[in-house]
Amino acid sequence: MSAPGGERAAGRGLRLSLVARVCAGVLAVLYLGAAGADFLAPYPYDALDADHPFHPPTPIHLRDAAGRLRGPFVYATDTGRLSGGRLEYRPRPAGRCPVRLLVRGEPYRWLGCVPSRLHLFGAEPPGRVYLLGTDQFGRDQFSRLVFGARVSLSVGLVGVLISFLLGMLVGGAAGYFGGWVDTLAMRSTEVIMSVPALYLILALRAVFPITLPSPQVYLLTVVILACVYWASLARVVRGMVLSLRTREYVLAARAVGAGPLRILARHVLPNTFSFLVVAATVSVPGYILGEVALSYLGVGIQEPYASWGNMLRQAQNVSYLQSYPWVLAPGVAIFVAVMAFNFLGDGLRDALDPRRVAEARR
Amino acid sequence: MRTVILKRLLHLVPLLLGVSLLTFLVMHAAPGDYLDTMRADPAVSPEAIEAMRTRFGLDQPLPLQYLSYLKNVFLRLDFGYSFAYHRPVFEVLAQGLLNTFVLALAGSCVAWGLSIPLGILSAVRHNTWVDRACSFVAFVGLSVPEVFLALLLLLFAARTGWFPIGGMRSLDSDSLGWGRRALDLLHHLVLPALAVGLAPMASRMRQMRANLLDVLHAEYVTTARAKGLPESAVVLRHAVRNALNPLITLFGYSLGFLLTGSFLVEVVMGWPGLGRLTLTALLQRDLYVVMGSVLLTSGVLVLGNLAADLLLVLADPRIRAESA
Numbered sequence: 174m175s176a177p178g179g180e181r182a183a184g185r186g187l188r189l190s191l192v193a194r195v196c197a198g199v200l201a202v203l204y205l206g207a208a209g210a211d212f213l214a215p216y217p218y219d220a221l222d223a224d225h226p227f228h229p230p231t232p233i234h235l236r237d238a239a240g241r242l243r244g245p246f247v248y249a250t251d252t253g254r255l256s257g258g259r260l261e262y263r264p265r266p267a268g269r270c271p272v273r274l275l276v277r278g279e280p281y282r283w284l285g286c287v288p289s290r291l292h293l294f295g296a297e298p299p300g301r302v303y304l305l306g307t308d309q310f311g312r313d314q315f316s317r318l319v320f321g322a323r324v325s326l327s328v329g330l331v332g333v334l335i336s337f338l339l340g341m342l343v344g345g346a347a348g349y350f351g352g353w354v355d356t357l358a359m360r361s362t363e364v365i366m367s368v369p370a371l372y373l374i375l376a377l378r379a380v381f382p383i384t385l386p387s388p389q390v391y392l393l394t395v396v397i398l399a400c401v402y403w404a405s406l407a408r409v410v411r412g413m414v415l416s417l418r419t420r421e422y423v424l425a426a427r428a429v430g431a432g433p434l435r436i437l438a439r440h441v442l443p444n445t446f447s448f449l450v451v452a453a454t455v456s457v458p459g460y461i462l463g464e465v466a467l468s469y470l471g472v473g474i475q476e477p478y479a480s481w482g483n484m485l486r487q488a489q490n491v492s493y494l495q496s497y498p499w500v501l502a503p504g505v506a507i508f509v510a511v512m513a514f515n516f517l518g519d520g521l522r523d524a525l526d527p528r529r530v531a532e533a534r535r
Numbered sequence: 536m537r538t539v540i541l542k543r544l545l546h547l548v549p550l551l552l553g554v555s556l557l558t559f560l561v562m563h564a565a566p567g568d569y570l571d572t573m574r575a576d577p578a579v580s581p582e583a584i585e586a587m588r589t590r591f592g593l594d595q596p597l598p599l600q601y602l603s604y605l606k607n608v609f610l611r612l613d614f615g616y617s618f619a620y621h622r623p624v625f626e627v628l629a630q631g632l633l634n635t636f637v638l639a640l641a642g643s644c645v646a647w648g649l650s651i652p653l654g655i656l657s658a659v660r661h662n663t664w665v666d667r668a669c670s671f672v673a674f675v676g677l678s679v680p681e682v683f684l685a686l687l688l689l690l691f692a693a694r695t696g697w698f699p700i701g702g703m704r705s706l707d708s709d710s711l712g713w714g715r716r717a718l719d720l721l722h723h724l725v726l727p728a729l730a731v732g733l734a735p736m737a738s739r740m741r742q743m744r745a746n747l748l749d750v751l752h753a754e755y756v757t758t759a760r761a762k763g764l765p766e767s768a769v770v771l772r773h774a775v776r777n778a779l780n781p782l783i784t785l786f787g788y789s790l791g792f793l794l795t796g797s798f799l800v801e802v803v804m805g806w807p808g809l810g811r812l813t814l815t816a817l818l819q820r821d822l823y824v825v826m827g828s829v830l831l832t833s834g835v836l837v838l839g840n841l842a843a844d845l846l847l848v849l850a851d852p853r854i855r856a857e858s859a
Contacts, residue, residue: 360549360550360553361553363550363553364550364553364554364556364557365557366791367550367553367554367791367833367836367837367840368554368557368829368832368833368836369790369791369794369795369798369832369833369836370791370795371794371795371798371799371810372794372795372798372813372828372829372832372833373829375813375814375817375825375829376558376561376825376826376829377561378817379561379565379817379820379822379825379826380561380564380565383817383818383820458678462680465680465682466682466798466799469682469799469802470799470802470814471818472817472818482682485682485683485686488686489803491689491693491700491701494686494689494690494693495690495693495694498690501683501686501687501690504680504682504683504686504687505683507680507683508678508679508680508683511678511679511680512674512675512678515674515677515678516674
């Protein structure tokens with residue numbers, strides 16, 4: 174009999190593969206970036222630049238036209254000119270604007286309270302640095318991406334938290350008490366799982382008005398996603414509890430007179446923990462993709478707020494997509510985040526308990 | 536054998552009841568009923584609304600309403616009335632369901648057609664560069680969101696001009712003979728099918744590889760080798776057969792992913808399927824259409840699971856023996 178994953182991991186320390194560690198690093202960067210969006214983004218998410226719609230990503234130069242080393246700078250550009258059906262921007266030869274670290278820019282409030290004007294980087298006016306180009310309103314895509322990460326990435330964590338509470342409650346009760354509680358709980362999870370996820374999400378979304386203030390839409394999105402995804406977690410928890418209930422150490426605890434609550438809290442649930450960490454990690458992408466889908470379909474986060482899903486909406490126009498491929502940048506961000514979670518989940522799974530987790534995975 | 540099938544069929548009853556109850560409750564949680572919208576429409580006479588009220592029993596208490604809803608849905612395939620299209624919901628959804636079915640079918644052809652050979656290949660060539668390349672493809676395929684993939688494929692179509700940009704048929708397809716029309720449809724189908732099929736392909740491939748790796752160490756495989764069978768016969772005739780069984784159960788489950796995936800692909804690539812209809816209906820607050828499509832798709836999913844169960848019974852003699 175192998176020892177439960179939690180004990181093993183605690184005894185030997187977590188040994189993650191290199192790939193998993195790299196992915197954990199990538200995710201840490203993404204989440205830190207999202208948390209410090211005000212500081213990291215050179216411009217506010219809703220700052221319009223009417224002269225520069227669909228501006229391509231700004232190249233950052235080190236040498237000027239004469240070949241002299243100047244330190245990083247960008248060229249300021251004139252208003253766009255239509256040529257061959259797409260907007261083109263020409264750099265002003267004299268418009269050299271240095272790019273500096275830690276510059277003063279648009280004011281904001283750190284964590285909503287400490288006022289500051291400091292940004293990680295920025296170009297001296299009139300130059301503007303658009304790392305990922307601009308969208309159809311001339312808003313900086315990089316800034317929007319960073320602010321959108323707040324929405325898109327946090328949905329994953331908050332959603333997982335909610336559905337874990339639900340899943341542990343229902344699954345734990347079903348596994349421990351059995352009988353009609355179990356039957357009822359498992360039938361409900363089956364019902365939820367027999368509706369294709371996105372259809373169920375949209376059906377639940379249909380209960381509420383289409384246009385709502387964005388904070389409410391955010392909450393609604395999280396709650397809806399949690400309501401849809403808790404079912405599979407509840408089944409997983411139930412299975413764990415069922416198999417742990419008959420383990421020798423649980424029987425031993427019962428033999429020395431421990432009550433059901435003590436057994437659940439001290440013996441059963443701690444041993445499901447490592448498994449739950451893995452399950453949580455691999456289920457985060459579902460929430461991220463759920464938010465992306467809702468916002469992409471236009472019933473999630475609304476303009477002018479940014480989320481990765483609603484940023485991708487402009488790519489729906491094929492001529493934009495063809496002429497200005499940088500509108501796909503949020504897609505790359507989603508891909509990176511989802512892949513990092515997948516690899517990390519896989520690595521955690523291997524590190525914690527290769528055998529048992531592999532059995533339960535689908 | 537018969538008892539297994541009967542058991543599975545009986546299992547469907549609480550599921551379908553549950554799903555219909557869910558959609559019914561969701562519909563009632565939404566503010567107003569669809570008659571409100573019709574009342575605002577001067578083209579609809581008050582008598583027609585009154586007739587509709589009694590027909591759907593909207594003047595009755597909730598449990599009775601649910602019963603009549605059940606009766607309408609399951610006995611008459613009557614999912615209500617679409618006030619945006621002024622037609623019964625089922626008529627509105629039927630064509631979309633057919634189109635989605637075509638797309639999902641093509642997607643699963645991509646998924647299964649590629650995943651099994653690639654899975655076998657990477658298990659047989661375990662830990663070589665072939666295996667690693669396949670695993671990499673699988674990981675990318677699992678992580679790339681359908682929306683993004685569909686947009687990339689659209690970009691590809693727009694840049695190369697090799698494939699039509701979205702849609703299901705060319706404008707002039709009605710004037711073509713049926714053979715050319717089928718080709719036209721296939722031409723439109725390639726990219727959406729790829730977009731829908733890639734993610735399930737990746738997960739099936741990983742599954743196939745893992746199963747086959749497990750099976751390749753089994754004693755009967757060693758026996759087959761010891762008999763002097765060529766390696767290809769050992770793998771294809773002895774190992775693969777057993778490695779396939781767990782995949783059959785996944786067949787039904789993967790339908791859910793296919794339907795969800797094709798929802799997004801339909802919207803991005805302009806495929807006139809159920810997903811697009813549902814989205815339009817949601818935006819127009821055509822609730823009965825939304826709920827109708829939820830019911831229809833979960834019906835498809837439940838039937839798919841049933842089919843998978845039955846296939847497994849056919850494929851695996853152990854299950855037949857268990858229930859006999």
